[in-house]
Amino acid sequence: MSELVTGDAVVLGLRPAKLPSRALALAIDLFVVWTVFILVSIGLAVATVTLDEAASAAIAVATFLLVLVGGPIAVETLSHGRSLGKLACGLRVVRDDGGPIRFRHALVRGAMGVIEILMTLGVVASIASLVSARGRRLGDVFAGTLVVRERVPAGRGVAVPPPPPWVVGRFAGLDLSAVPDELWLAIRQYLTRMNQLDAEVGWSMATRLGGELAARTGVPVPEGVPAAAYLAGVVNERQARDARRVFAAAQRVSPEVAGPPVDGQTGLPVVGQSGVDGAGGVTAGSGSVEWPAPVQPVNPGASGISGVSGADESPVRTPGTGFAPPA
Numbered sequence: 001m002s003e004l005v006t007g008d009a010v011v012l013g014l015r016p017a018k019l020p021s022r023a024l025a026l027a028i029d030l031f032v033v034w035t036v037f038i039l040v041s042i043g044l045a046v047a048t049v050t051l052d053e054a055a056s057a058a059i060a061v062a063t064f065l066l067v068l069v070g071g072p073i074a075v076e077t078l079s080h081g082r083s084l085g086k087l088a089c090g091l092r093v094v095r096d097d098g099g100p101i102r103f104r105h106a107l108v109r110g111a112m113g114v115i116e117i118l119m120t121l122g123v124v125a126s127i128a129s130l131v132s133a134r135g136r137r138l139g140d141v142f143a144g145t146l147v148v149r150e151r152v153p154a155g156r157g158v159a160v161p162p163p164p165p166w167v168v169g170r171f172a173g174l175d176l177s178a179v180p181d182e183l184w185l186a187i188r189q190y191l192t193r194m195n196q197l198d199a200e201v202g203w204s205m206a207t208r209l210g211g212e213l214a215a216r217t218g219v220p221v222p223e224g225v226p227a228a229a230y231l232a233g234v235v236n237e238r239q240a241r242d243a244r245r246v247f248a249a250a251q252r253v254s255p256e257v258a259g260p261p262v263d264g265q266t267g268l269p270v271v272g273q274s275g276v277d278g279a280g281g282v283t284a285g286s287g288s289v290e291w292p293a294p295v296q297p298v299n300p301g302a303s304g305i306s307g308v309s310g311a312d313e314s315p316v317r318t319p320g321t322g323f324a325p326p327a
Contacts, residue, residue, distance in 0.1 A: 016134040017091045017147040028085030029072065037067040068118065073110035077103045096144045105143045112139035160191050160235055167233030176238055179216045187231050194228060206231060
């Protein structure tokens with residue numbers, strides 16, 4: 001997921017935070033940090049009253065660095081970008097590619113924060129945030145980070161479109177246990193918004209996500225299967241497995257509970273209509289995607305999928321994806 005380019009990631013899911021919400025979060029953080037700093041300073045002053053001025057000054061500087069500088073760095077590192085103020089305002093610090101920040105990102109942000117927030121009372125940070133198109137201060141620019149909104153207005157949920165019929169059930173032999181949730185989320189976001197993307201950008205993202213998914217499953221993308229159709233087919237397989245587990249557990253508890261609608265040809269639960277969403281939850285009906293009909297045969301021996309019925313017996317015809325490869 002670290003290779004997902006910034007522009008695509010922002011389009012798919014990241015919503016940069018605005019200056020007012022960032023200022024409120026910063027005010028909460030500063031209030032907490034200064035309160036802790038004052039209390040620690042008072043306690044140390046009472047405990048070191050017998051020391052000379054040089055020792056007291058050294059302790060004061062160390063307290064300043066540990067509490068006002070090291071404190072925010074430690075909190076952002078351990079919470080992966082969620083300080084107390086950001087948590088209250090629904091914000092989070094992420095990398096430019098959308099991934100969680102690490103210690104080096106928090107260190108650069110904290111070091112620059114001493115200059116643009118503490119030493120200039122936030123004037124430099126405010127000006128930099130207003131000038132930046134995504135509201136980034138200098139610490140974000142040097143650290144390669146971005147403050148985004150985690151809580152967004154509730155809207156009508158969009159279900160993952162169903163895959164083309166010719167890939168349904170084809171990936172039943174894949175081991176999906178090693179695929180992380182972050183990759184599933186990126187694939188789901190792509191599938192729900194692929195029709196809104198430029199053709200070249202969509203094709204590039206589908207190819208990249210397909211490669212990452214194939215690396216996690218240990219099985220290459222079948223030859224001749226477009227990346228978008230491959231992603232849709234694997235997500236459908238995951239949803240079908242989740243649906244079977246959910247309804248099997250429900251039937252053990254209450255045998256009269258009806259199962260999900262089942263496809264008459266494949267025997268798999270129908271997803272994408274009144275099925276299961278990308279996180280395993282039941283979704284409302286959604287519109288389907290009209291996948292083009294198969295247009296060319298594929299070498300059946302090159303599919304690379306093992307344990308799938310019919311994969312090696314007859315040629316498979318594949319459709320286009322609606323995405324034209326870059327010229």
